[in-house]
Amino acid sequence: MSDDLKNNDSAPTSPFEVAESDKVSADSDFTEMASAAGLRIESPDGSDPFELDDQAALGPVRTEGDDLTVMLLLSPHPAATIVRKAGAEAREVEGVEAVLFSEDLGKDLNRLMPWRPDDPILAEDEVLYCGQPIAIIVGKTTAACREARDKIEVDYHNAPGILSIDHAMAMQSFHGPPREVTRGDSNAVFAKSTPDTVFEGTFAISGQLPGVRPPGVRINFRPGERAINVEVRTESPARVRAAVAAAFKLPESEVTIVALPLENSGTVSEMEAALIAVLAATAAMRCRWSVRLRLDAKETALLLGRRHAANASFKIAHDAKGRILAADLRIALDAGYTVSDSETVLDRAILHSDSAYFIPDFTVKGQLCKTSSVTSANLPAEGVAQGTWVMEEIVSRLAIRLRIPVEKIREANFYRDKAGQNSTHYGQPVNSGAINRVWTQARRRSGYDERSKAIAKWNRKNASFKRGIGLVPMKVGIGDPRSERNEGTAQVQIMNDGSIRVHPGVVDVFDGLNTQIQHDVAVSFGIPIGQISVFTGNPETTPHMTARLGVDTTGLVLKAVADACKTIQERLRTVALQMLAARGNMEIELEAIRFGGGHVGIGEVSAGRSLTFTELIDGAFRRRVNLTQIGFFRAPNLWWDREVGAGWPFSGYAYGAAVVEVQIDAFTGEIDVMRVDLVHEGSPAPDQADRDEAQFMRAFAQGQGWLLSEPNRASDDPDSFLTTGDEGIPGLSDAPIQIEIDRLRPMGELSAVPGAPCSEAPVVLAMAVREAIRDAISAFSGRKSVNIDISIPASPPEILMTLRDVSRQISEMEKARRYEAEANAVPNTRAPQT
């Protein structure tokens, strides 16, 4: 057992934790307030819904308000057989209430129902990943729990485990069958091609950690009540509710979830929050008392999944101009030991592997690899980025191979406005005009052509510093291939004084959605923005909350809000009509009634042709009109048939393009991102410009961190989980020195346009950084056709390595050329002799 895993006594760095030494002044106030933060289960006085074991029935004396602490023992090994587990000594520790192994739960409770009926919550005989919970320790104090955890004995018989995609492929360790989407017959094209028009390769994309913010959970058990109160930080409260209800064998209707705001989407994955909640719930159920569970930074890093790493191999046939005639792509994703959202992530990768290009004969095969690591997470643009980047990488390598400027190759391959060339490999039509628009806009506004020339000139003068520029297009499907995810709810309540309260059915991730809702509602009722209050993350009013990731959440919720407003408005119009008629205005038409400037009607209030909003609401209340409404929106006509590999999975596409310029320091491999030009379709509403910009920047920064600076960590070594300082999340000092954003109004009819396409899609555009790096490195190589293998992340050590590799290739080429020249020279010199 690694000491480090046991002794993670970083008390003050975990959420909700009060260090023992602070207890003196960390009075019950703190505890109380802290209880507002975790998971809480309430319990017994006779009407206890749970089976009590004897010890618990006797009930140790506890003070109301003092939660029990839950701690976990995590496996330090990625794969092992558990030979022995012994907790007797640990249970003896003063202040320890329970030490639970999988055996203590029983098979049916040791499952994350209904999500993972096959996977254990606590390891049974086998360890499946590094960090898998082995035991739950419940005690009065953190110190007691820690001591008990140190006394637990577990004997492992280590197994090698499967630690990489390659390993999984070799072992045929997969989740489910391979997926495939095919158009035409790529093999037929390959058969007809010559070796110099066929080109093969592989490409690996590493994972990325979620922003590690240790999750905490608190479960409230209040005597005499059946209901459970769970406070938790999660993207998707509905999943936590289902899991906790299943663990307690309660109807979901008895479980109350308080969903705390998340600093950013993608900080706590959906399924892991459910797992952590169930672990805490189990503890609470056993001890029949409120508990809280907090993970420290290291435990968090072990338990929370990272992005799906991807390995791709490809074969393409192309013509001399760089047009791709056929492609055969294989994408393998690392799903971890079990599948959470990976099926959909794989779908998204496959659905985006065309990037913005029309490939006549196209086969994509995808496979989920089963490895000995924690289940992979769903972070912004998960799958979308992996899929798109594979194709962009191919195009970029093709350009170097053919020594044609890469933007020419891209243009040659774009979807075209011709029948048969404007739909994807799975059959959804693409707006080729939109691709062209963002592309030309990006090229023009960034001054791409002039700058490329200037850079080339600059590079000729500078031997040790080189600059590069990259330009990539982007086409991202809006929506989730799981069609049930493409819906939003929101509740709108009008109070008697005319103020309005809105409960959107999502968790708050501080992305400005609240302000936007305020604005929309204020506009639709024509009242000041200050009259609208928005309360996010309350699953009690909107039980079917939309998860924040993988969908166009913002758009769905805004439309649901609009739906509710519209319904209420219709009711109010009737009331207004009656009230105005009562004032003698009989000729007013229902449809003509407007909401604006705090008034409702068709003209001056003084002329009796309008009412004030407050007046109207008062009247509506007296007339017993329902002023509370749930709004609902679902994206229409979406379907995706995974088996057939065809469908119309997205409500549309968001198009964009980015130009990035970088400078590489050949002494150190350090990269300066000098300028970024983003062209992106934004939300349809003009007033969302600022919030859209915030979304662009957030997403782009996440992509830049993934590609440039955030290191990977070994999944088999708990000690390789670095500290926060080594996370490498780019800061303001790493920000591009100049940023230009061009926000375009989406093409097409407003009503058909998705709400806010920019919260995740720009992650994909960060590929332009990588393209710029490739361009700069290729300047070092004198634009020769060498293999430029840039790893992800392209940290300074990796860049220096790549530079070394490139110069090695060049010297070998030189050598080969000289050799050839000599060889050629031989017959020449001999010729006269013969």
Next chain:
Amino acid sequence: MQSWFTFELNGAECRVDGVATNKTLAQFLADRGTWPEGPCFAPTDSWAGGDLVLLATIDAVGRPKYRAVDATLLFLPMMAGQDIWTWEAFCLMDPGHTVVRAMRAASLECGPRAEARLGLLLVEGYYRQDLRWMGQLREQLDGIVTRTANWRAIERVARQIFAKAERMRHEAEQIAQASGVGKLIQQGRLDVFDDIFSRHLVAYYPEDDEDLSYVDESKRRFYRPKTLVELLQLKNQYPDAEVIAGGTGMGQTAGKSEWETLISTEDVEELRVIRKEPNHWEIGAAVTLTSVGETVGRDVGPLGKLLSRFASRAVRNRATLGGNLAIAATYGQIAPLLIALDARVHLTSLEGERDAPMAMFFDRGGKSILRPGEVIRSISVPRFTESILEKRGSQSRLCDAYMVTLRRSLCEPLMTGAFAVELAADGTVKKAWIAYSGVSDRPLRARKAEKELVGRKWNEKAIMQVLPSVNQEIKIEDDRGNDDYRRQLVITLFQKFYFQHPKVADDVAVELGAASEFAHPEQPFFDALALGDKSVL
């Protein structure tokens, strides 16, 4: 001994009774529910930007200044008698504070935590009165390392705010000069901003009370003496006592480690000096890195450059030079530069004083030559003015330092190389310094290579000839990973030094960084106000 103390929190007195000496201010504030997200949240790791508060201090030249500091690294007793503000205070100000209004109008969408952090850094910048250039802007905000940062909007807002501050200062200065109180502005004693925080600041004088000697409920002691003698006597009295300076090193283990006795250097007059002598700078051990940067850093280019990338603004505002050297971190980036600058460190104890060249200060095993009972008093950094160089028989001196990190700020340096050469009029090397940190258990000098350089002309050939020696002498001896890369850096950093300082007479680096072309670090941003949204301000 006293078992309580007070400090000023958001303009009101706050009394602390018996609270543990190693409790952090962040935890204390969390218990009081002062953080924006409520008390249930753990403090943010200081490497992720920390949770900041604003602290009133006196800067290196005696002006009162607000400094954003990381509350997760402050032990509560350090706060005794101090003046602090939290972000809440600015949000509640009526009518809205300039910074708050500008931020609200910008739709930053970064979440309350990051907003508070950014807000306080902006507030510090607003009242700084020396922010002029674009380069300083990024330096001020280098603690922003979250995934929710809207880089572009943050820079825009910062420019607006700082430009407004500059304009107000400028206007106030003109009025003040006309009425003959211009000096007050320079001394920071004239209210330029006309708000409660500014009024509070111009009237701020550090408390001149007795020495602090505080004992908590578990009988742990915290002393803050006023003189060096008292400090040394305490150190003698409690041999196990730990000296604490800024606390940014020790604060990282707050809550995990326990100290029976802490002795703070913060109030010790002798350790707070910063003096420009004809031949050298004298920097007291308890001077913060921000103060060093604002004084010595402006005179000694490479030091200013290195400090501007040290940790983050909030850490630099507390971290001291003495603490930095005493920790003797193997990756510490300042030590090799001090070696290249030919600095000396002065130690003192009840037995007397001694001093050592910088390189001799570090010992094997990540230790220093500090004896028990001994403290660092000061560091002296030579000033290589023309006349001084002449005395040494040299005409010019080239010096620079390069630190390599995975991200620009708040990142442990992977490795640092610092170099200097003194050149005679004919361009031959009179003396050379080649020093690295982050390679072994202490900073290393390539002494053989330094000697080989002497007498050669400063040109590429000379560099190539001494590289093998550098390579031989500087071995990667620790297990911090990236060995291959660091081995390469040993060579390439030195090459980079030559590449950027090829000329004898030219001691200004050949600027090739993106900085020079895109960031316009020397460009003032206050005329940028015209671009900004005036209505906000």
